Amino acid sequence: MSASTKTDYPWRLVTIDIDGTLTKVHGWRFLAEERGMGEAWRESTALYLRRETSENEHLRDLLRLAEGLDRPTLEEILEATPKISGIAEAVSAWHARGAKVALLTHNPPYVVDWWRKRFGFDAADGVRNGPRFRAGRVGAPGAVVADKRGGLRRLLRKLSVEPTETAHIGDGWADASMFPLVGAGVALNSRLKEVEVAADLVRHLRDLRPMVRALGAVRPRPR
Secondary structure, three states, X not given: XXXXXXXXXXXXXXEEOOXXXXXXXXXXXXXXXXXXXXXXXXXXXXXXXXXXXXXXXXXXXXXHOOXXXXXXXXXXXXXXXXXXXXXXXXXXXXXXOOOEEEEEOOOOHHHHHHHHHHHOOOEEEOOEOOOOEEOOEEOOOOOOEOOHHHHHHHHHHHHOXXXXXXXXXXXXXXXXXXXXXXXXXXXXXXXXXXXXXXXXXXXXXXXXXXXXXXXXXXXXXXX
């Protein structure tokens, strides 16, 4: 990749959501089904989509689905979760264009760390006060806080990047709330009309690699 191509690419940082964006099914739905807890996932998700429960309450319900799992079993489930293709290759392609790539998600540390290492992301920020392994098994969730805005600030500070140099890719309401805070927002594989309306670019893809070129054609919105 030539130096001129790196200079021409409009983004120094690309942040990406995980569930529903990089996965073909919601990762917590897949985990729940694997554990025979699919009904618990469906009930909590239905309440959240009807806005009858808060994001933090829904997140706590999801994290309870993994409680008690040992690390090998958890990582087997994460590996088996259906994902779109070309994730590692797209990350490498962004690197070749001079951009860093980070996960901005509501997942807990044990999920975020696996994804970061598995696909070569530069950094990641997940749920605050998320459960961790205790005696080799996933512990109970405490007072978890969904905080993508704070996560964005922390990533920008850690990677020394300005908001206008950043593009965020996601599929949910929390992702749409990020779009006005950065240079561009991308609705990727979203099923929510309001998320697509808020985005600068809308794509439905089964392979992440075309997103590298597509995002390169988007310029930061005027401030």
